[in-house]
Amino acid sequence: MITFSSFPAPPQDNYTFGVQQSPGLDNDVEMDLNLDDDEFESSGRRLTYPGEAITSSQAFMRGHGTYVDHEEVIASVSGTVERVNKLISVRAIRTRYNPEVGDLIVGRITEVQPRRWKVDANSRQDAVLMLSSVNLPGGVQRRKLESDELQMRTFFEEGDLLVAEVQAFFADGAMSLHTRSLKYGKLRNGQLVTVPPALIRRLKSHFLTLPCGVDLILGLNGYIWISKHVKQSEQEGEEGFDAEAVYSNRNDEIDDATRSAVSRVSNIIRVLATHFVPLTDSILLNAYEWAVEQEGDVKDLLQEDIVRCVLLCNNDNSVYEV
């Protein structure tokens, strides 16, 4: 499913149902799925819609996006059918973020409650950030005193943006976050862009630095933070690192060049997102280089004819890349 332009694209037939991967799988079962596969075989995927029967429940297990009725596995969302051995699931093409442990997300504080913050993370419920799962400034150990419960608003206030990791789930499916790394914490010096979560793939690192002096944080929940580049020497625990600035509410000085770079990148992301193009660093860079070459105004990027060029320039570049 995941393809990076820097890697050769995997052969398409990896995802057709005809490929037998489990030696234990019954041949009859195989036939069953292939019955109505003619139209899907060529493109390597099968699309479905709510209420469509996918296969019989005798031979397959139902996964997300499906339900069983009269011994049939039926799709409940519209999207692509995925199969792992005997598990059939349907991935909705456009939906809210489904959290998984270890995901990096960008969120916004919506509420301060006793010993916890509520965080909007574009998911089905607000996430929870416990006071015990944040780093205190200067890395001091928290002593469980009432005084720091009363000081919670000095760390995060309603409306603050933060980057965090999904730590665990509660019984009702709500997620619990943590910011116990120097990379995580409050966000400053930048701009937030929201895209559909499906467009953000899992990457090795979700902290990108573009050569134009812009840092990107691609939250898996579809929230993207675009900010001024922070020098290596001022990051996490190095000499110039200012521990007190971690929870600061003040932006640093940002020069005009950086400001236009940030807004150019954010406009490019918006353009790509409206056309449902998944985001990768190489696509962003191609588009950025193209945008700089055009010497147009930053806001012109959102005009219809230029939008088309942004998309096309990417295709051309990727053709020449390999």
Added chain:
Amino acid sequence: MSSRVEILNDGGYRSDGRKQYELRDIVIDLSQRGTADGSASITHGLTEVLVEVFGPREAKVRAQTMHDRALINVEVNIVPFSTGERRKRSRGDKRILELGSTIKSTFEPVVQTSLYPRSEIDIFVHVLQQDGGLLQASINASTLALISAGIPLHDFVCAVTGGVHSTAPMLDLTTLEENDIPHVTVAVMPKTKKVTLVTMETRLHVDRFGDIFKLACEAGQVIHKEMKRAVSERTQKLVTAMEMGPRVVPSADVGDRDAMIDDLNDY
């Protein structure tokens, strides 16, 4: 009949030139609107309804949250210019509240709410133009908006209005016809052939009910076909767009992509 307009003339045509069982034109638009998770607009002839769906998301009113399933919240907004005589309805209008609660109870058995405990799904219905079949259009548009928001449903819900003129049953009534003849709105789930809503505001002879009901169920299948096509097209386009991004293609395809991007602009 004492009506001023002829509902059904001798040639078997209705006032807008349709036959008895003929449905009006259906136009479906599933393009993305603003920050909504899913949105759809549907046009049945001159009736136009736009629905936006938000969620599942954190419930706004904590007292209303349910620990085992999601709350469905429907709000209807009828714009003042939607009818011939311009008239502003307040939000607390009883008719609007009733319409909202009808839509809500139609979808409660269809949406798999148990997957989203403590959440809320908001359905905002905007009626832009009215020419009969308000409920049917609202339900159809809500189905499409829920699907485009990726909310799990057991099936589509397809609604249609049926009426009877003396003994002749008719489908998909306009305002003119709704004012004159008894009618009933039926919402069906086409796959399982279950009915999630039957409602009428006028009195209808019991002998006629069976015919109209059956007819409306069949018409639901026709509407289902249209809705299914729109949904499949949208899914296809989005999936294609997603694959278009990072994959490297031979340069010969670039021309085709131009055309593809043209198509994509609607989505």
